[in-house]
Amino acid sequence: MQTKILIPFSSFTNKQLKCICLLMFTIIFSSCTEEINVDVDSGETRLSVEAAVTSDLTKHHVILKETSDVFFNQDAIPVHSAKITVTDGKTTYNYQETKPGYYESEEAFAGQPGNTYSLSITNVDVNKDGTLEEYLASSTMKSNYVIDSIKMHFDPDYESYDEDVDKGPFWLVSLYMKDDIKTEDYYGFACRINDVMVHDTITEILVQKDTYFNGETSKGVDVGEFNQEKTDEILKDNDIITLETYAISEEYYDFVSQLQELDEGQNMFSGPPGNITSNISNGAIGFFAVYSITRTTIVHRDK
Amino acid sequence: MPDNHRLDLALTLKGKKKPGRNWEGEWNFSLYNAYGRKNPWYISFKQDDDNPKVMKAEKTYLFTFVPSITYNFKF
Structure with missing residues (x-):
């Protein structure tokens, strides 16, 4: 019979413990990414x-x-x-x-x-x-969604959907609406400040499907973010905030989700990267999106 | 992918049999990836922070060298 001994920490002196911890810390937290040169083949132009x-x-x-x-x-x-x-x-x-x-x-x-x-x-x-x-x-094109109302609220220590952004002060747009229980719905959200689109790239749009709230009332879920440390998102008193709600198709939801996932980069637990789906024939990439828009506005009050 | 290779070293010290003792032990000292090669676990492609048109390849590796000490005993 063969057995391995586990040595209890109490049998080490403080100095030995410090050395062991330092060694473990060095191994676990030492930098493990490095830029390299890679030769890749040319692909077919699409x-x-x-x-x-x-x-x-x-x-x-x-x-x-x-x-x-x-x-x-x-x-x-x-x-x-x-x-x-x-x-x-x-x-x-x-x-x-x-x-x-x-x-x-x-x-x-x-x-x-x-x-x-x-x-x-x-x-x-x-x-x-x-x-x-x-x-x-x-x-x-799907029918546009009926929005009951939107509200603004401030969170001084908000953790953004965007993983590149650290915690910080955010103004958030809360949505109040009822999802249709009979249909499978896919939502897209983007915001404007004084008619200037803030979430103007596809990676900034929030997309959501109704799997977990089918037929339910949204009760103020946060669907728009304004990072108060980003110059183009700082809100002032009396700014007009517009929430655009897109009634998107399942295929477009998949396309945007996959694109955002790829944009976030890979980590140790990611699966192998794959090509993003498309609804265009003949091997083209990209998407032909067809959706209806509901706009809801609110006047921002700083207090 | 860059070539993947490493050297593992191990040394086992067996204790002498002592009369009257019905078990024997041995120390094992090993060093995984002795020359600390940074073998890639995966390679990812990222846009440069300052110029998004420039792509960079980045490898992620798990460990360089990993030492370990084991004591085994049989009875």
């Missing part, structure tokens, strides 16, 4: 699409770029001269390139809930094989 149709009456836009290798350190290359149309089955909207790689609908239109919108991108040869490619996507 089309990157950023496209949305919302319930706003506006000229909607599509941005087309080429994907690049991992260590390419320039601006993404825009894709020119594409033919882009969006149709709801009855009306077809044509898009024009107004800036390099930026296409705008010729006329303003508002997406209607219940309609399915189909995006078509043609006349592009992104992989440079001499054959023109066609990219298609479609998505149905």
